[in-house]
Amino acid sequence: MRAHLAGGAGPAVGWYHYAVSTGDEALRESCLQFLAWNLSAVAGSAEWGAVSPELLAQLLQRSDLVLQDELELFHALEAWLGRTRPPPTVAERALRAIRYPMIPPAQLFQLQARSAALARHGPAVADLLLQAYQFHAASPLHYAKFFHVNSSAFLPRNYLAPAWGAPWVINNPARDDRSTSFQTQLGPSGHDAGRRITWNVLFSPRWLPVSLRPVYADAAGTALPAARPEDGRPRLVVTPASSGGDAAGVSFQKTVLVGARHQGRLLVRHAYSFHQSSEEAGDFLAHADLQRRNSEYLVENALHLHLIVKPVYHTLIRTPS
Known part of the structure; x- marks a missing residue:
């Protein structure tokens, strides 16, 4: 199965869950890597709705995700939340994994005005949105004198x-x-x-x-x-x-x-x-x-x-x- 995965065959999400259930660590890592490198294709497919909360959390913490920009990841997460309707704690943990400083401020304004996920869970990420606006408002040198910028939120994917x-x-x-x-x-x-x-x-x-x-x-x-x-x-x-x-x-x-x-x-x-x-x-x-x-x-x-x-x-x- 790892050979087929390396060649681009799917479904990688199903294979990931199979690897977890059987304890096949090598296959699990291969699936994770494939999903990280091809997240745009997966997020736009029927597979995305089958992603478990555990797999989603694994992906959101990675810096090697390949996608158009952080806004695309937010929209993919919002679609996943709409399909799966997880408990509020799961949704809020996932929303806090988005790297909001990587999203331009004009797009952040639009998200706050139009996003159903932020309308429902906005208070859980209010501090992160404020952090992002502060980051965009000041020069990086000035911002770095007062705040840490070596957290994952400031690391591009x-x-x-x-x-x-x-x-x-x-x-x-x-x-x-x-x-x-x-x-x-x-x-x-x-x-x-x-x-x-x-x-x-x-x-x-x-x-x-x-x-x-x-x-x-x-x-x-x-x-x-x-x-x-x-x-x-x-x-x-x-x-x-x-x-x-x-x-x-x-x-x-x-x-x-x-x-x-x-x-x-x-x-x-x-x-x-x-x-x-x-x-x-x-x-x-x-x-x-x-x-x-x-x-x-x-x-x-x-x-x-x-x-x-x-x-x-x-x-x-x-x-x-």
Whole structure:
């Protein structure tokens, strides 16, 4: 079953509950990962109504969820609440797992005015909504002097909206090096959302580490064979186009998603996260064979990537009360 799940087959929600009932921890983790990476597709399917409160809680606490934005997650949660009508404690716990600072203030106003879930459970999340409005109203540096910003509420998930990154389709990826650039917002705060950072991206299908680079003669002058192209590995490097990528009080976590097509749908097959201080995904496509046209990492001989940059704010100097 894990092999079918990796290939994009479903239903993942049913398999998750089966894994829990049988104690199959490996299958449970595989299902959780698949659901996290493909939450938009699952939330728009009939499977979503079968999600248990326990599974929902597991998903809502994850930062690797892939979806358009946090507002999409709120609407998916509201649809789940309308279908399942759980006890108030379950509903309020779920609503408190939404990361409201990641939602622009204009959309927060609309939610408060139109959301049936907030009309019913608004008092349970009033403090979180106030926190979000305060976050958007002040500059991040000023806000971080008075409030902690290292909680999960201020940590972006893997959002696909243009403000957070860009898709990149590389045709015939084994052929040669490619490059592109894209822009993201400086941060989700209302103070930073209008400011942009440009990112440069380099993809190399056969980068060779120093240990494998060609050496043509030994000390005695004997010719040595050059390394073969297949000895290299794919490489992806993302760098800011200017020093604007180094903003006070904020660092940037970079993630690249790799898509695969299954039954007409483009699903996330894998996600690679960059180390916070690195410009490169160290294990990027380490086991992929891009030379094969039928590689499971390719869709019609094209590599489908989505590049995501997540600004992460840091608490600086706390002002004594």
